[in-house]
Amino acid sequence: MATSNLDSSSSSSLATAPLGVSRFHHTPYYCEENVYLLCKKLSEDGIAKSDSSDLYVIPLWHQKASHRADGVILWDYHVICVQKRKESNLPHLVWDLDSSLPFPSPLATYVAETVRPSFQLFSEFQRVFRIVHAPIFLRSFASDRRHMKDSAGNWVNPPPSHEVIVAEDGTTHNLNEYMEMSSVDVVKNIGxxxxxxVSTQKLGVLVSESKLEELFSQIPDNS
Structure with a gap:
């Protein structure tokens, strides 16, 4: 099993040569579990560091979900993985199993094409990003999938075939903790x-779309 990062030439090619999404586990509507398993596999396959320390988990949130006539969809939440690369000439990468963009995509491209900061949302919507360091996420996250059942206990969408994710401390469900966000907790300045x-807190930090790339530019490489 490889445990080192890809070399510079391989890493550079990732920005332009998509990998097959089929290499990774994916269950529709269970993005938080998909990303949990994605982080593990990226590390196991040597695409990321063996301890996942170059990976960051980001639930993408809006205050409401909406269907619009122009085809734009505002999801209540979505989860992706961002890989920070130490080489200054190489872009950080976004691993999004549900995106139609190349897999993976450079962070700047992903922000421009998916987040679209220039796109004017209605005032009742607000984009907030929670940044969680993957090593902490892999130890702390837990989901018994209760949020995917209706009031009668029936599945809203079929669950993954793998066992539910339990945190190292035995917690069986804390997805709601990652979901609870308030604009008052959004970091105003990146320092x-x-x-x-980001590197010490279980739930990481909340940033606005305008601060997302800035945060990654200031996270040092600890390798």
């Missing part, structure tokens, strides 16, 4: 304290 919170 050393913000970077420290």
């Amino acid at each position: 050393a304290d913000t970077v420290d919170m």
Whole structure:
């Protein structure tokens, strides 16, 4: 099993040569579990560091879901993985199993094409990003999938075939903790304290779309 990062030439090719999504486990509507398994496999396959320390988990949130006549969809939440690369000439990568963009895609491209900061949302919508360091996420996240059942206990969408994810401390469900977000908790300025919170806090930090790329530019490489 490979445990090292890809070399510079291989990493560079990832930005332009998509990998097959079929290599990774994917169950529709269970994006938080999909990303949990994605982080593990990226590390196991040597595409990311063996301890997942170059990976960050980001639930993408809006305050409401909406269907619009122009085809734009505003999801209540979505989860992706961002890989920070130490080589300054190489872009950070976004691994999104549900995107139609190349897999993976450079962070700047993903933000421009998927987040689209220039797109004007209605005032009742607000995009918020929670950044969680993957090693902490892999130890702490838990889901018994209760959010995917209706009031009668029936599955809203078929569950994954793998066992439910339990945190290292025995917690069986804490997805709601990652889901609870408030604009008052969004970091206004990116500084050393913000970077420290990402690497130490179970729930990471909340940032606005305008601060997303700036945060990754300030996270140091610890390899």
